[in-house]
Amino acid sequence: MKIKEIKLLTNNLSQTILFYTQTLGFKTSHQTATSISLHAGSSILTFTANNIIPSPIYHFAFNIPQNQLPEAISWLSDKAPLLPVTDESNIAEFKLWNANAVYFTDNNGNLLELIARHDLPNSSDSPFTIAAIECISEIGIAVDNVPDYTSKLGLEYFAKQPPMEKFAAIGDDNGLLIFAEVNRNWFPTNIPAAKFPLEVFYENGQLIIPA
Numbered sequence: 001m002k003i004k005e006i007k008l009l010t011n012n013l014s015q016t017i018l019f020y021t022q023t024l025g026f027k028t029s030h031q032t033a034t035s036i037s038l039h040a041g042s043s044i045l046t047f048t049a050n051n052i053i054p055s056p057i058y059h060f061a062f063n064i065p066q067n068q069l070p071e072a073i074s075w076l077s078d079k080a081p082l083l084p085v086t087d088e089s090n091i092a093e094f095k096l097w098n099a100n101a102v103y104f105t106d107n108n109g110n111l112l113e114l115i116a117r118h119d120l121p122n123s124s125d126s127p128f129t130i131a132a133i134e135c136i137s138e139i140g141i142a143v144d145n146v147p148d149y150t151s152k153l154g155l156e157y158f159a160k161q162p163p164m165e166k167f168a169a170i171g172d173d174n175g176l177l178i179f180a181e182v183n184r185n186w187f188p189t190n191i192p193a194a195k196f197p198l199e200v201f202y203e204n205g206q207l208i209i210p211a
Contacts, residue, residue, distance in 0.1 A: 001155075001171035003043050003136045007199035008058050009050035010108050016047050019107040023079050025130040043136035053211065056196035059140030059186045061101070061113035062133045063174070069100050069116040071128035076114070080104040083111075085188045092188060097160045097173075103188060111186050113138065117173045139200050140178045140186060141209060142193035150179050155205075175202060 010016045017036050020026045026038040026045070037046040040062060050056065064072050069091070076082065082090040083103040092101045101115035115137060124132060143149040150157070150168045158169035158176055166181035177200065180186065180193040200207040 001175035002203040003139065003175040003200065004203065005044040005046060005201040006060060006136055006139050007046040007048060009053060009056045009197060010047045011050060011055060012107065013047065013049040015107045041133045041135040045136060053196060055109065057109050057191060057194065058196065058198065059111040059178070060136055061115050061138035063120070063135050063137040064114050064116055064132055065122050065124035066116045066118045066120050067123040068128050068132060069102065069114070072114050073102055075128045076102070076104065083188060111189060111191055120173050135174065137174060138176045138178050139198070140180060140193065141198070142180055142182045142195045144182055146179050146181050177207065
């Protein structure tokens with residue numbers, strides 16, 4: 001699955017623009033008075049100004065070259081603090097997925113993830129910069145009943161992750177729709193999954209979560 005674009009809300013568009021374009025260095029794809037769209041590798045990340053829904057919080061991930069997590073950590077060091085995964089480490093290990101990841105938050109409190117998926121043939125010898133981000137590879141979606149919701153989509157579950165009662169992943173290493181039951185914490189934080197409006201455009205389809 002390839003995620004083409006995700007559309008999210010922000011309560012502070014100006015600070016979001018500063019964080020993503022100045023702090024992280026994303027290039028702008030399109031900008032209006034009420035929204036900004038950013039190039040995230042082959043994907044587009046769009047934020048739209050919102051003054052109705054208080055503090056929408058999302059979780060999404062970016063694929064990076066599978067051999068460059070140390071370089072990504074170094075690159076991120078002066079941009080945003082890493083979140084702890086355990087008492088000893090800031091690096092998550094997903095054995096079933098053959099992947100490692102780090103987490104941080106943006107100015108809105110959104111949970112961002114850089115993930116190195118070691119089964120992808122995407123090693124790089126180039127210095128790590130924002131250009132090393134390959135795509136948006138995950139978007140978290142909170143639902144009331146994970147098995148019921150996901151079974152109606154007609155899409156394949158992630159082969160490396162058996163679906164569970166409160167968690168399921170649909171797609172593949174290139175792009176995943178991550179479904180979590182409402183109030184289940186987003187790993188590795190105490191941030192509960194909550195339903196907020198979002199739009200996901202992926203290869204051959206789209207998913208719109210209304211307000």
